[in-house]
Amino acid sequence: MGHQEVQEYFDFVLPLVKESGKVILEANDYEIETKEEIYDIVTIYDRKVEDILIKAIKTKYPTHKFIGEEESSAKNYISELTDDPTWIIDPIDGTANFVRSFPITCISIGLTIKKEQVMGIIYNPFMEELYTAIKGQGAFLNGKRLQTSKQTNIQKCVLNYELSLARNDKLREMYLYRFSHLISAIMGIRSMGSAAMGLCYVARGSMDAYQCDGLYPWDAAAGVLIVREAGGAVSDSTAGKEFDLMNPNFIAAASKRLLDQLLAVEKQADDERLAALLVKKANVGCK
Template identity: 65%
Template sequence: MDKVHEYYDYVLPLIVDAGKALSKVEDIEVEFKDSQVWDLVTIYDRKIEEILIDKIKEKYPTHKFIGEEETDKSKEKPILTDAPTWIIDPIDGTANFVRNMPISCISVGLTIDKEQLLGIVYNPFMDELFTAIKGEGAYLNGKRIRTSGCKDIRKSVLNYEITIARRNDYYYNMYMFRFKHLIKIIQGVRSMGCGVLGLCYVACARTDAYQCDGLYPWDAAAGTLIVREAGGYVIDSSGKDFDLMDPNFLATATKELSDEYLKIERIADEEQLTFSKLNKPFSP
């Protein structure tokens, strides 16, 4: 783990410096990826990713990279190897960033032998730095954090990225059927528009659960490690083991809470399947 600490010490100030520069941006020009109005990108997304990759390559030329903007440019599905691999989201929550909502961040995760070992998430707009090294706990601005420990779904607050439902009929039906069942039971719901911070908020007990399907490795590489190191539980929303390269995740304060959410979601998914066989649309 000495090498992981070395990597951490090198990368952390790069991320903080990039975040501080990002927080001073005023004029923001927005583009849409593949004409999708929900998928935004700015020149700063590209610049931050490029700077981080170039600086890390300069120090560690044999390391690999999976970045949001690089993947979008190449149009190739990223492949995770055993090599040290940095998984980077230069601005997670771009839609918030362009509206001056302080819920966006830079996210960097590191895997070695396909194992998540390091996660750094920095929200410069609120000066919050979430960090974790596997086996050493999770921290917010240097102070140890832990999940809420909630085990009762009725007392839980869920972060649910319902905007993803607009992508296509598959996600629309999945999200809506699940939401219909969950909203009757849980204490409250939030939708923050920033996947990485959604995970970090479970880790520091601001919410108790976070459900999101349809994201990408860079949305989950740092945050899921931070949740686990804070004592939380992460699983695929289908109930299978979490897969970083296909991150449909349910992150919860405890395994007991996860089990309760999965039980309700299976009921919703079965109902959705029945309706789809009958060619019926979502029914509230």
């Protein structure tokens, strides 16, 4: 895979992403009365965006593969990642924000070749923010080079922590244990409701770190590359585990040093939670 090949894909898809942004901006003129209507609206605009992107890419590059939110929910499983060029698309990331006209929402499109992240584009049309990265060439916001805050001190860290995911019964204990440890170790906490934008805020230096567990490939396919290309570090949120794009539980930080400090605090929380779980099981066994 040469730089030229990836640049060609980038140049082809960028106008399509901008066109998709215009479609999302049209969604301002609706009245929603029921929960069903919210999901209908999101699905309609998700599909409109996927239609623009996927149809054009398929026509131009018929051998390329796709992993996308709408496509995956239509067939009820996520395709396996292969060595083929694969476009991983989230038509609207931050849907709960989108339906409330809270402008932290975006289109995210990542490209992998030989299972490696080589390109990422994240576009927030409401704020006119276009984040881009090609592997090895840096990250940019509206064409201007991005750098993380370079923060190395956990006590000065403002962490964007996606607490809404603690709604999930399987994740709740882990989130809350980690939260109770993190909150006393860091300077401040935020929760924004968009994984792709959360990663961009680390890349641009607005946040020092971002964490989210229990996500999907399309939440991380563009943003993780953008953070890394801006000088940040990303790993799985469980200490010692490698980041896995197909099962993204990640922590992204402004520097490797900060990442290691955050992981150490979270390991303490995870160890405490597992110890409590063993005690609980032992007590149940005694009865």
